[in-house]
Amino acid sequence: MERDSLATLPxxxxxxxxxxxxxxxxxxxxxxxxxxLAAAGLTDFLDGWLARRRHQFSRVGAxxxxxxxxxxxxVAICTLLxxxxxxTLQYFVFLLRDIATAGAFVxxxxxxxxxxxxxxxxxxxxxxxxxxxxxxxxxxxxxQAASWAVxxxxxxxxxxxxxxxxxxxxxxxxx
Numbered sequence: 001m002e003r004d005s006l007a008t009l010p011x012x013x014x015x016x017x018x019x020x021x022x023x024x025x026x027x028x029x030x031x032x033x034x035x036x037l038a039a040a041g042l043t044d045f046l047d048g049w050l051a052r053r054r055h056q057f058s059r060v061g062a063x064x065x066x067x068x069x070x071x072x073x074x075v076a077i078c079t080l081l082x083x084x085x086x087x088t089l090q091y092f093v094f095l096l097r098d099i100a101t102a103g104a105f106v107x108x109x110x111x112x113x114x115x116x117x118x119x120x121x122x123x124x125x126x127x128x129x130x131x132x133x134x135x136x137x138x139x140x141x142x143x144q145a146a147s148w149a150v151x152x153x154x155x156x157x158x159x160x161x162x163x164x165x166x167x168x169x170x171x172x173x174x175x
Contacts, residue, residue, distance in 0.1 A: 010051035011061045013043050017068035021075040033140050040072050041133045066121070066129075070098055073132050080136075085143050090150040094135070097128050097157035104164065113172045122167065124160035131156050 020040050027033055047065055051057055074095070081091045092099075108114040135149035 008051075008056040008058065008061065009054070010047040010056050011058070011064055013047040013050065014061065014064045014068045016043050017072045021068075021072040024072075024076050025079040030140055034137055037076070037133065037137045037140065040076075041130075044069060044129070044133060069129050073129070073136070074098070076136050077132075080139055085139055086146050086150065090146055093150050093154040093157075094132065096154060097125070097160050100157075100161045101125075101164065104161075104168070108168060111172070114168060122160075122163055124156070124163040128153065128156045128160045 017040050020036050020043070024033065024036050027036065044065075047061075051061060077086065077091055077094050080086045081088065086094065131153050135153050138145040138149040
């Protein structure tokens with residue numbers, strides 16, 4: 001990581017997802033919601049691509065990107081829950097990885113051998129996020145799609161949880 005500046009184009013693009021998150025529940029037209037979801041997906045790709053291309057990596061950016069992802073997904077799925085487009089069970093399955101990750105972070109920081117472990121993005125976590133961002137439009141377009149879309153997100157979330165758990169276990173063994 002080269003810089004710790006918040007003022008980079010990739011960070012600004014990541015932060016734009018917070019604006020999109022605030023906009024999502026305020027808009028009720030499906031077409032506009034789909035545009036918001038497309039913009040969120042595009043910004044998720046674009047911020048990382050630009051950071052790599054411009055060599056604008058930072059610790060701040062490494063925190064902002066997943067934070068913006070989590071906030072956007074959380075607000076969107078909460079909105080869909082409150083509007084009755086997903087069930088409470090589907091809501092929790094959709095957020096399973098996020099809940100598990102938050103819990104694992106707290107636990108890892110309280111375990112002596114893991115206190116200095118660094119949490120890095122892994123393919124399984126990126127895949128789960130991409131699938132969440134793909135499932136949301138499917139749910140907006142067709143409520144009947146919620147079952148299969150949430151099922152796919154849930155399956156990949158379980159895989160991601162296992163993947164991160166194994167990675168942390170290896171860190172613990174080396175400590």
